[in-house]
Amino acid sequence: MEYITKLEMWADSHHPRWIDFIRIALGLFIFYKGILFISNTGALMELMSNNDLQFFNLALAHYVAFAHLVGGIMIATGLLTRFAIIFQIPILLGAVFFININSGFLSASNNLEFELSLSVLILLCVFLFYGSGKFSMDHWMSEHPNW
Template structure:
């Protein structure tokens, strides 16, 4: 736990405000990607089955579809707001990792989504280390808590 606290403290000290804008764009992207998957679950089912990596019951496939969709919607929204950013980035990592190494890389044609998935994976790793930043609900709640303790 000491290492996690030190990484968190280092990330809080080395966080330019421009990264908050990047965090918000990442959150919006994940949120809208989740909305797209929510509105077109058949496409997500096709992506999962087309890779051949998961061979299971229809119930397992449906559970994966719900997990991916709701993690993107909820996680993307909370990453955008900067609330528990490290936690939500960590929860997004397995989804995006699978998208990079099993879904997009196996496409037989040049896929622009591969590069987008790699970028999202890299940004999630960055925000896993750096955290929310100065323009976030985490920081606002921390300031509010510190002000309440001073009273």
């Protein structure tokens, strides 16, 4: 546990300010994808229609929508960033490996969606390590504990 604390302190002290703008853009993009997901939930149900687990599909759709909407805002504002990212990573792993495998990993029509999912997954892993940074609610709350 001490190693994780040292690693977190190192990442906080070596956190460039420009990377915060990428975190904000990533959070807003995930929020946007959550809105698109809510407006097109039928696409997920159609994608998973091969399975006979209708309750699981419905629960998964609600989990993805809630995690993208709430997690996207939390990542963009920098509020409990690592916590929000932990809930995003299983969704992106599923998008990269399971969804793209079913529709063909390197098919021409799905190539952009695969690259986008993989890029978001890599960025989530980067921010899981680096944390929220100086332009975040976490930093502001640590600077103003009594406010």
